[in-house]
Amino acid sequence: APPAQQAPLKLNFNAVAKSLDDVVTVPAGYTASVLYRLGDPIAAGVPAYANDGTDAPSTYDRRAGDHHDGMTFFGINASNKWDPAGASRGLLVMNHEAITPLFLHPAGQTVVGGVRTVADEVLREFYLHGVSVIEVNKVGNTWTYKQDSSFNRRVHTLTEMAFSGPAAKTDYLKTKYSTDGSKTRGTLNNCANGTTPWGTYLTCEENWAGYFRRIAANDNLKRSDKEKASFARYGVAGSDGLGRERWATVTPDTADNLYGRWNTEVIGATATDDFRNGHNTYGWVVEIDPFTPASTPKKRTALGRFGHEGACLGPVVVGKPLVWYMGDDSQNEYLYKFVSTKAWDAADIGGGIAAGDKYMNDGKLYVARFNADGTGNWLELKLGVNNITASYAGYAFADAADVVINARHAADAAGATKMDRPEWTAVNPKNGEVYLTLTNNGARTLKSTDAANPRYYNDPKGVAQAAQTGNPNGHIVRFADAGGDPAAVSFKWDVYLFGARSTASADVNLSNLAADNDFSSPDGMWFSHATAGLLWLQTDDGKYTDVTNCMMLAALPGKVGDGAARTITNVDGPTTATQATFVGKAPGTDGLRRFLVGPKDCEITGIAESGDGRALFVNIQHPGETTSAANITDPTKFGSHWPEGGTARPRSATVVITKNDGGLIGL
Numbered sequence: 001a002p003p004a005q006q007a008p009l010k011l012n013f014n015a016v017a018k019s020l021d022d023v024v025t026v027p028a029g030y031t032a033s034v035l036y037r038l039g040d041p042i043a044a045g046v047p048a049y050a051n052d053g054t055d056a057p058s059t060y061d062r063r064a065g066d067h068h069d070g071m072t073f074f075g076i077n078a079s080n081k082w083d084p085a086g087a088s089r090g091l092l093v094m095n096h097e098a099i100t101p102l103f104l105h106p107a108g109q110t111v112v113g114g115v116r117t118v119a120d121e122v123l124r125e126f127y128l129h130g131v132s133v134i135e136v137n138k139v140g141n142t143w144t145y146k147q148d149s150s151f152n153r154r155v156h157t158l159t160e161m162a163f164s165g166p167a168a169k170t171d172y173l174k175t176k177y178s179t180d181g182s183k184t185r186g187t188l189n190n191c192a193n194g195t196t197p198w199g200t201y202l203t204c205e206e207n208w209a210g211y212f213r214r215i216a217a218n219d220n221l222k223r224s225d226k227e228k229a230s231f232a233r234y235g236v237a238g239s240d241g242l243g244r245e246r247w248a249t250v251t252p253d254t255a256d257n258l259y260g261r262w263n264t265e266v267i268g269a270t271a272t273d274d275f276r277n278g279h280n281t282y283g284w285v286v287e288i289d290p291f292t293p294a295s296t297p298k299k300r301t302a303l304g305r306f307g308h309e310g311a312c313l314g315p316v317v318v319g320k321p322l323v324w325y326m327g328d329d330s331q332n333e334y335l336y337k338f339v340s341t342k343a344w345d346a347a348d349i350g351g352g353i354a355a356g357d358k359y360m361n362d363g364k365l366y367v368a369r370f371n372a373d374g375t376g377n378w379l380e381l382k383l384g385v386n387n388i389t390a391s392y393a394g395y396a397f398a399d400a401a402d403v404v405i406n407a408r409h410a411a412d413a414a415g416a417t418k419m420d421r422p423e424w425t426a427v428n429p430k431n432g433e434v435y436l437t438l439t440n441n442g443a444r445t446l447k448s449t450d451a452a453n454p455r456y457y458n459d460p461k462g463v464a465q466a467a468q469t470g471n472p473n474g475h476i477v478r479f480a481d482a483g484g485d486p487a488a489v490s491f492k493w494d495v496y497l498f499g500a501r502s503t504a505s506a507d508v509n510l511s512n513l514a515a516d517n518d519f520s521s522p523d524g525m526w527f528s529h530a531t532a533g534l535l536w537l538q539t540d541d542g543k544y545t546d547v548t549n550c551m552m553l554a555a556l557p558g559k560v561g562d563g564a565a566r567t568i569t570n571v572d573g574p575t576t577a578t579q580a581t582f583v584g585k586a587p588g589t590d591g592l593r594r595f596l597v598g599p600k601d602c603e604i605t606g607i608a609e610s611g612d613g614r615a616l617f618v619n620i621q622h623p624g625e626t627t628s629a630a631n632i633t634d635p636t637k638f639g640s641h642w643p644e645g646g647t648a649r650p651r652s653a654t655v656v657i658t659k660n661d662g663g664l665i666g667l
């Protein structure tokens, strides 16, 4: 159990200054150590990572993936069981969202005539996406991962997965690989994460759509209007139709279609002859039992298919339903929640994937509507309600599987509120209130502003950047489900915080941010449990990066309704949009303070703590990612050399942060 907090929490560190240095900076009195980097070996006998593109592709299923992201620490006791209070030994489970291909091969990705010609390079990339499970231990004051732990595991794009819930074993999921629609291979673009009260990990498939090849001009001739509407709503097919990493272009294909499975075009006579439904097998929340390395991960279709950012578990109360809050991170997409039919029974702790079958296959999926008066409604996504019918003009829904697979269409039908890119959700353990980062939205127009997405303005811009309109710096909304009941169908909400440069005008810097806490593009967000009420905010920014690298801040937020109502005047002129309420943090207060700044060209994303809150694990994603492909032969032109320094290629990595006096982080 977390230590009881008697007095109000107070941040107790000196703010870290904004920085463009190629280092991780933490406050005086703290140490950040690199724990687990791209390519690090996680099995006995796998050599150390050379980091020059020469490591054997066949070893990558036993190496750390790339682009570390959402992450959970599961403490373990001496009997190798889950112990949430575990403070010196645990399983660190983390997502590897995507790759920076330039640094993975001898000279970047080999592409000849538009196609991938080196199958070994593609194999590396298959393995570098997905999830890591690693055992970590504290010896003295030093945390290390155990290279030969029997818990260590990589889940990647070749790992077999089962389907459960309304879409499992339906025609929509039938492929040549799984002719009854019961399974698929792999998980992809695993962004933020989630947990269950029985001790499993949830990984969430975000920008999966871009990996598929689909030449629409060919394929549209063979597709129904509904199928075309589904492709369009989910953005399947890149602009050149080849897919993000062009995996489908490798020839010849293998007998088990390792490359052809990324092509969604109709090729064979029936759906079990090809991968026309391959796109339907991605976009899900996936459950992994880290304590059972041989277990098969399960895609939970009851939680809907969209660009899943994360799945944050709501308050857990014996005898009450369980709830997960979920963002769909794309411009003008929605916030969702899933409420289980079954009430929580603590006897299911340790129940693994079978417990997931009990709580995550049957329940209600909702989408959020934010009203201008500070109230909101959860709209159920179910066939026959909220315009989700066969006669809905935007998409003729056929059955329950169709609704979860095309959840975005269902949410459109229900009339949900289009948000400024819903990223992470976080639940305040003190009061059950839920926070939602809205990272930015270049597609927000003056006309489309609303109370919950009220900004349209020009970012004052730095010298290196063009002006940005829409909502370039993002904001954070929070809400309280009615009566403190996570299963409630209404809520009240306000805006907690607006991102901005501290030098911006008062109409842009609405939260009165100062030099020690200004930020842009909030994304990762998580409440510490060991220090209940301490909120960590992480940024994934491209708008303020002329002044500072991405960062992490600590905050001590109050509650919904703390703010005073205020009308926003957007800088492009007066708008009809007014916001309900928001909290404007005064500079110099204890409410928000910068704790960490990352190396060049990175995103800070993913956070977890040891059971005692005295070690904080943070992921540094894609340092140096915008390095020009032409510069791969000239290390002096790499965008970053973190963490190795010198002339090394940059690597995504986990750092562990401890306080030098052994105390709680941030307090």
Ligand code: FEO
Pocket: 097, 191, 192, 206, 309, 329, 423, 523
């Ligand atoms: Fe993968 Fe929405 O960040």
Ligand code: CA
Pocket: 191, 192, 309, 423, 424, 523, 524, 540, 605
């Ligand atoms: Ca994110």
Ligand code: CA
Pocket: 423, 439, 523, 540
């Ligand atoms: Ca982001």
Ligand code: CA
Pocket: 540, 603, 621, 622
């Ligand atoms: Ca990223």
